[in-house]
Each structure stands twice: as structure tokens, then as C-alpha cells.
Amino acid sequence: MTAPGWTNDMAAFAPGSVPRYEAVKQFIRSRIESGEWPANHRIPSENDIVADLGVSRMTANRALRELASEGAITRVQGVGSFVAAHKGSTALLEVRNIADEIRERGHRHTSRLTLLEEEPASPEIGDALGVPTGARVFHSIMVHCEDEVPIQIEDRFVNPTVCPSYMAQDFSAITPNAYLTLVAPITRTEQIVEAVSPKPWECKLLAIGRNEPCLMIRRRTWSETASVTTARLLYPGTRYRLEGVSQ
Amino acid sequence: MTAPGWTNDMAAFAPGSVPRYEAVKQFIRSRIESGEWPANHRIPSENDIVADLGVSRMTANRALRELASEGAITRVQGVGSFVAAHKGSTALLEVRNIADEIRERGHRHTSRLTLLEEEPASPEIGDALGVPTGARVFHSIMVHCEDEVPIQIEDRFVNPTVCPSYMAQDFSAITPNAYLTLVAPITRTEQIVEAVSPKPWECKLLAIGRNEPCLMIRRRTWSETASVTTARLLYPGTRYRLEGVSQ
DNA sequence: GAGTGGTCTAGACCACGCA
DNA sequence: GCGTGGTCTAGACCACTCG
CATH class of the missing domain: 1.10.10.10 (Winged helix-like DNA-binding domain superfamily/Winged helix DNA-binding domain)
Structure with a gap:
């Protein structure tokens, strides 16, 4: 033909x-x-x-x-x-687990748990997790450090139906990410990357100035059809960047 | 066995x-x-x-x-x-061509050429393009708009050895990205995403305030073994975000 | 029914790593 | 020399689309 x-x-x-x-x-x-x-x-x-x-x-x-x-x-x-109609000109960025990333750079990863509680879901969080507004969900906030320097705030909500044991974990031994991956294998991840101005309490946790731009990754993950968790990951612009090579 | x-x-x-x-x-x-x-x-x-x-x-x-x-x-x-030892826990973000992206949203893409000249390479640019410091390279700066709203500054340097015809193009008809892809098929892309504060002249071009955080993508592309181009893509944090789904 | 892609087989030769 | 993966072939049957 x-x-x-x-x-x-x-x-x-x-x-x-x-x-x-x-x-x-x-x-x-x-x-x-x-x-x-x-x-x-x-x-x-x-x-x-x-x-x-x-x-x-x-x-x-x-x-x-x-x-x-x-x-x-x-x-x-x-x-x-x-x-194919689509053509090339698309390239991929790999978004990694923060603890692995730090360790692979040969540095020390530490984290500090700032909040761990059960609370009613706001409309946004309920929507993200696929539970009704007001349903009890788990909420944790941690700061991850690379050689003692704060590098990420992890503000995370977890669907208790999928991971009822979340609150009982020792997050100094295993990161929320790693634990959730164990309990419910990830089958789908949605990510949004933005540049934002940090809120005052975030500046304090990250030890940065008021006007320092931050990279924010909003990540939602699913296991099979269930929404497992939604997280906001906030990085100081001067201390972190995403890198990727496509070939 | x-x-x-x-x-x-x-x-x-x-x-x-x-x-x-x-x-x-x-x-x-x-x-x-x-x-x-x-x-x-x-x-x-x-x-x-x-x-x-x-x-x-x-x-x-x-x-x-x-x-x-x-x-x-x-x-x-x-x-x-x-x-394999690697395991999951990595997710991918797709970085697309700005013009395609705007058109696929059903909006109008326009662009304005701010600078197009030949100039000697600074040490950084020479290093990025694989040419000696002081060698002549092409330099273009454009602003890309979505429905007349500025959404990206594209500040690009091009290796004239690979694309000698760059300066003669009509960049209102074809984006630098698209033209370079035609002339020299991309075989490798390196990208770095950061959150930065824009410089005053960038605020003016993007029509944003002095303290608005921006997403910056630095992209280098190769064709076979030759470095073709290096670009800084700057997006207002309030008007643009990277999205990606991995499955 | 003719053309397409989707799959599968039995057998073959090769380059490589290791004992 | 043996087992490994890497490649290749000729021929086969099937499901699908379209005229």
C-alpha cells in the first residue's frame, strides 16, 4: 500500500x-x-x-x-x-522518594514529626481521598532534613479505610511514603508541581525568609481503585530542584 | 538452575x-x-x-x-x-511543548520575539553548548502567551554549528522548539525544575509583581552527541503548573 | 475475501561470562 | 565447554477491518 x-x-x-x-x-x-x-x-x-x-x-x-x-x-x-500525531518534544521528570534521594547523595536523612492526629475531612481533603466531608481521616505533618537542613515539609492526609494502622507507626523509623507503599501498593500517582510563596508557619519550619519562593508538589496516590493518600510537599527553592534526563 | x-x-x-x-x-x-x-x-x-x-x-x-x-x-x-533492586516509588512528570499545550487546552497561543542576536558565549553558556567561551552563539528571548496573557519567558541559546539557519526563521510561525526539533532530532533531554524569584525585567515581561514566585525549567537538549540548545523557561507560579499521572 | 496486525513455534547461529 | 541472553527466520493460525 x-x-x-x-x-x-x-x-x-x-x-x-x-x-x-x-x-x-x-x-x-x-x-x-x-x-x-x-x-x-x-x-x-x-x-x-x-x-x-x-x-x-x-x-x-x-x-x-x-x-x-x-x-x-x-x-x-x-x-x-x-x-503518531503527538510527536516528540515531551520529556519526563522523575519524582523520587525524598529519603532515598538524600541517602543516594551520600547525606543523612532525618525527619521530625510535627503533627499526627485524626480529624474530620474538609471538603477538599474528602474530595481528594474519596471520603465524605467530615469523615475521620489521618493527618500528619513532618519536616525532612538533609544533614540537619530542612528540605521538605510533608503535609499528608491518609484514608483510614485503606491504612487503618497509620497512626500507630514510628515515623522516625519508616517514612509515611515507604509505609503506605508497603501497606497498599501504588497503582496510580497524580502530581502537580507549582511555584508558591510559603505561609509564615512554613517559613518557620523550613527556616527560610518570608519571600523565598518554594516548589510545591501535590501528590495523590491510588491503590487499585481506592484513593490512599494526598500530600503537599513543600521545598525551599534555594535548596531543592527536580532533575531529569530523558533519552 | x-x-x-x-x-x-x-x-x-x-x-x-x-x-x-x-x-x-x-x-x-x-x-x-x-x-x-x-x-x-x-x-x-x-x-x-x-x-x-x-x-x-x-x-x-x-x-x-x-x-x-x-x-x-x-x-x-x-x-x-x-x-531488579530498584522498586517502584518513582513517578514521572511529563514536560510538554508550551504551544501544543496551550492549543490542546483550546486556547490561543501567541508569542512575541524580544531579542534575536548573535553573541559571544559566556563561560556557562559555552559549557552548556559544548563550545569554547567567546565562540559566537545564537540567542533568542521570547514571551509566550495564552489568550494574550504572558505565561512563559523562553530565553534560549543555540549552537550555530548544529543549526546555522536559526537566525533566519520566522518565530511567529514556528516556535524555536519546533524548529530545532525539525532540524536536529532530539536524542537526549536534561531538565531541571526550580522555584525562583524573577528578576525585574522578567517581572515586566510577564506582567507580574516583584515577589511572585516563578517556576523555572532549565532544559538542555542533544542530537546524537552534539549539544543543540540550552533554554531557561520561566513561568509565573500563579498561572502555570506541571501536571502528571503515572500508572 | 483480502489485507492488516497479534501471536506462536521450532530451530538456528551468535556473543558473552564463567568455571 | 556449557549455559546464558540476543537475534533471526519461515511458516503458521488467528482476530480484526473494510470494501
């Missing part, structure tokens, strides 16, 4: 140093990146590739399947394969 | 509704998640799976290969496959 002569350079597909499925992937990627095959353009079928590039169908299939899982193309059974 | 009897339930691996490679993946995943196979535990080899689960080696290979690409296991040629 492709115009004849869509390739006239097949040398790279002979057995050699680079795997043949990889050569096929590169061949298709280069057509997409050069603009020769624009978004939604139909890609040669597996059988076209078999015939034109001289590889087996399993090899063609692997190349297309991997391109699809990478988001470069979309495939529809019975129809064909097409250049 | 596995203790005999590591499975006594093979019914699920007969041809059926769920693909056999998927059944094999689930089988292994469940052993890992239950803790039966802890971190670094050796996983049955492809040949073990062929013998014990009654699938072909290609099917066993696909199951293990996909588990490896998902990060659940690690594989070493000539040695074996092992449960």
Missing part, C-alpha cells in the same frame, strides 16, 4: 553489527523525523517491510511493536500502522 | 484468551510482588521457562525482554536474569 520505491537503500539491513530490527526502527524513525512521513501518514505494513527490506516478519513486527510502545507510531489491527 | 517444582500450576499457559507471553509475565510478576522472589533473586532462564511452562523460547524471550524494559528485572548476557 506504499508507493513503489519507498526505499532504494537496503544495504543496512543485511546481517551486521547493528541488530536488524534496530536498523528497521532507525529507517522508519528517520523518515518520520525528516518530515517525509508526516503525522498520520500510513507506514509500510509488516509484509511490505518483509518484501522490501529483506527481513523476516517477526523482525518487522518487533521493530513496529517497539516503535509503537515508544509512542512514535500507532497501530490498529486490521487497518495499519500510522505516524 | 532453579529448584525443581518452582511451578505446579501450568494451566494458564495453554493457548487461550490471554497471550502466552503475557501469562508468563504475570506469573513472574506475581512471584516478585508476593516477595517469593526478592530483589536480586535469580529468575528462571529462558530455557527453564520453555521446559517448565511449555512455551517456545521466542515467547519466553519476549516475556523477559518486556519485563526488563519495564524495569521489573535486569538481564545480563551470559549470566542470567534477576529481580
